[in-house]
Each structure stands twice: as structure tokens, then as C-alpha cells.
Amino acid sequence: MTERLERLRARLAARELPALLVSTPTNRRYLSGFTGSAGFLLITAELALLLTDFRYVEQATAEAPAFHVRQLQRGLAKELAPLARELGLQRLAFEAANVTYQQWEQWQAAASEVGLELVPVIDLVEPLRRVKDAEELASIERAVQIADQAVQAVCEWLRPGVSERAVAWELERQMREAGAEGMAFALIVGSGPRGALPHAQPTEKPIAAGEPVVLDVGCVVDGYHSDLTRTICLGEPDPAYLEIYDIVLRAQHEAEACIRPGMTGGEADRIARDLIAAAGYGDQFGHSLGHGVGLEIHEGPTLRRESEDILQPGMVFSVEPGIYLPGRFGVRLEDLVVLEADGVRVLSQAPKAPVVRRSG
Numbered sequence: 001m002t003e004r005l006e007r008l009r010a011r012l013a014a015r016e017l018p019a020l021l022v023s024t025p026t027n028r029r030y031l032s033g034f035t036g037s038a039g040f041l042l043i044t045a046e047l048a049l050l051l052t053d054f055r056y057v058e059q060a061t062a063e064a065p066a067f068h069v070r071q072l073q074r075g076l077a078k079e080l081a082p083l084a085r086e087l088g089l090q091r092l093a094f095e096a097a098n099v100t101y102q103q104w105e106q107w108q109a110a111a112s113e114v115g116l117e118l119v120p121v122i123d124l125v126e127p128l129r130r131v132k133d134a135e136e137l138a139s140i141e142r143a144v145q146i147a148d149q150a151v152q153a154v155c156e157w158l159r160p161g162v163s164e165r166a167v168a169w170e171l172e173r174q175m176r177e178a179g180a181e182g183m184a185f186a187l188i189v190g191s192g193p194r195g196a197l198p199h200a201q202p203t204e205k206p207i208a209a210g211e212p213v214v215l216d217v218g219c220v221v222d223g224y225h226s227d228l229t230r231t232i233c234l235g236e237p238d239p240a241y242l243e244i245y246d247i248v249l250r251a252q253h254e255a256e257a258c259i260r261p262g263m264t265g266g267e268a269d270r271i272a273r274d275l276i277a278a279a280g281y282g283d284q285f286g287h288s289l290g291h292g293v294g295l296e297i298h299e300g301p302t303l304r305r306e307s308e309d310i311l312q313p314g315m316v317f318s319v320e321p322g323i324y325l326p327g328r329f330g331v332r333l334e335d336l337v338v339l340e341a342d343g344v345r346v347l348s349q350a351p352k353a354p355v356v357r358r359s360g
């Protein structure tokens with residue numbers, strides 16, 4: 001944590017910002033270790049304060065040893081002016097992407113009382129989070145493993161006639177029982193034509209034999225997320241499905257084989273996109289190739305057409321090409337990978353097979 005704080009201070013100094021108020025929960029956790037749901041960090045070149053309410057003082061003190069914990073009695077808006085006066089703050093940067101308009105109005109009123117200038121900033125902490133350290137990677141790998149095992153178990157358990165919601169619940173149950181502290185997002189189960197909706201929420205629709213099913217699952221371990229998509233079919237598939245599956249699989253393989261450190265997210269995206277376009281389905285791959293995963297399910301870097309994010313060793317991101325045929329079906333395959341010096345290492349180990357055939 002101390003090292004993270006020092007890297008942040010270097011960024012503050014480079015932008016000539018004397019102090020930063022951190023209000024984004026994931027940034028607060030990343031910088032301090034504090035896992036509670038409420039509180040702010042106030043960081044200057046010398047100070048590291050964690051401001052939280054009565055509920056969290058003891059927890060914050062234990063979890064964030066690099067920070068001096070202070071109890072907020074009346075809420076930050078009311079305590080900002082005296083705090084700024086006490087600390088002699090003249091300029092305070094705040095995270096523009098994580099403040100409500102109402103909060104900003106209240107802070108602004110308090111700041112003007114004491115001549116404090118509030119400076120909106122974006123992407124000050126987030127870039128630090130892109131490259132994972134060994135401990136973060138271990139948590140992600142555990143979350144990946146739990147999702148892999150759940151998908152594998154559910155593929156063995158699944159029978160025609162089971163509803164999408166029952167499948168989602170079984171996936172969730174498996175992951176919870178394997179130690180997940182939560183789901184990474186509302187799990188996606190889309191069967192038949194519903195698989196053409198990239199973010200289909202599970203319904204009571206029963207899954208029929210021969211229908212492609214998109215399963216997009218993930219869980220949380222130590223605050224870190226996993227994200228895994230497999231497309232399966234019970235029983236006899238439509239030949240069109242197998243053809244599409246093969247294109248998506250080749251696009252994913254190609255991207256995983258060719259992504260290198262130093263590429264931009266846009267260049268990585270293009271590897272898969274060009275292959276899918278050449279097969280005639282460019283317009284049916286309407287989302288990005290991937291996204292960073294960590295304390296948030298979607299974070300930097302972004303692997304989309306126009307992304308100029310430079311891919312660096314230690315980054316963890318998804319590689320998830322898909323083709324969606326409205327009214328018919330969809331196919332998406334998603335792995336989580338970690339970028340290493342010579343290319344990606346694929347973390348996801350759930351089998352990739354277009355057809356799950358039942359023997360009975």
C-alpha cells in the first residue's frame with residue numbers, strides 16, 4: 001500500500017496538485033486497503049488521512065495501517081471547511097467521475113467559505129491499477145478458477161427443459177459454495193434468439209435441445225473479479241451455429257496468439273475484428289474485444305477500435321469476440337488473460353466446445 005501511495009504522490013506532484021480527495025470506492029480500497037463501503041482518502045505529499053464514519057473506524061484502523069483514520073461526525077460536506085483550514089489546504093483535487101452534482105454543490109459551498117479551490121481530475125488513480133501485482137493476480141486467478149469450475153459443473157448438470165434462471169442460479173450457487181464472496185455482475189444466460197442480446201438477463205425460458213446458450217459468468221475474490229463467457233449447445237446443433245462458433249474461436253485464438261506488450265488496445269481489437277470481418281460478420285461484432293478486469297469488472301485498459309491504451313506486462317484483460325445474429329442466436333467466447341513479456345497467458349481454463357452432448 002505504501003508503494004501505491006508513493007506512486008500516486010509522484011503523479012500528484014507531476015500535475016502540481018498539492019492534495020487529492022479520493023471518493024471512488026475501488027480507488028479508496030486500492031490505495032488504503034480499507035474495504036468498507038463509506039469513506040474518503042485525503043492525500044497530500046506528507047499526509048494520508050482516511051475519513052470515515054463511526055461504523056468503520058475500527059475496521060479502517062486495522063485495514064489501512066498507512067493511513068491516519070479520522071472519524072467524520074457530521075459528514076464530509078460539513079467538515080470540509082474546518083479540515084481545509086486546519087491543514088492549510090488551498091487547492092484540493094477531487095475525482096470528477098465519482099461525485100454527484102449534489103455533493104459537488106455542497107463541497108463547493110464549503111470550499112468557498114475558506115477560499116479552497118476544488119480541482120476536478122480524472123484518471124489519476126485508475127492508471128496505477130492497470131498493472132497488477134502478484135497479490136492481485138493471485139486473487140484474480142482464484143476468481144477465474146471458481147468461475148471455470150462452475151461453468152464446467154453446470155455444463156455437466158444441464159438438461160434440456162431447465163430454465164435460464166435455474167442455470168444462472170446453479171452457476172451462482174456453485175461459485176458461492178466454492179468460496180466466491182459475490183458475483184462479478186448479474187450473470188448472463190441467453191438461450192436461442194436471446195443469445196443474440198449480448199447482455200441477456202436470464203428468464204424463465206426453458207433451454208431447448210439444439211439451442212445455443214451464451215453463459216457469461218464471473219465472481220469476486222478479495223474484491224477482485226473474474227469474467228468468463230462460454231457458448232454451448234445441448235444435443236444436435238444447427239450447422240450455422242458451428243460455422244459461427246468456429247469463426248469466433250479463431251478470432252479469439254488469433255488475438256490471444258498475437259497480442260504483445262507495446263500494442264495499443266485498438267491494435268489488439270483489430271486482430272480479432274479483421275478476422276471476423278473477413279468472414280463476413282464484421283457488423284455482427286458490435287462491441288469491443290475486451291476490457292481490463294480487477295477491483296472493477298470493467299476497468300482499463302480498453303481493447304476497442306479507437307483505444308490508444310498501451311498494453312503492458314502485468315495487465316489483466318478479457319479477450320471476448322462475439323457474433324450476434326438477431327432473432328437467431330449469438331456466440332461469444334471470453335477468456336481472461338494476463339499480459340507477460342512475450343504475449344498473453346490465458347487464465348481461463350473452462351473447456352471450449354461448441355456442443356455439450358448428453359449421453360442419457
Ligand SMILES: [Mn+2]
Pocket residue numbers: 227291318320334
Ligand atoms: Mn467481459
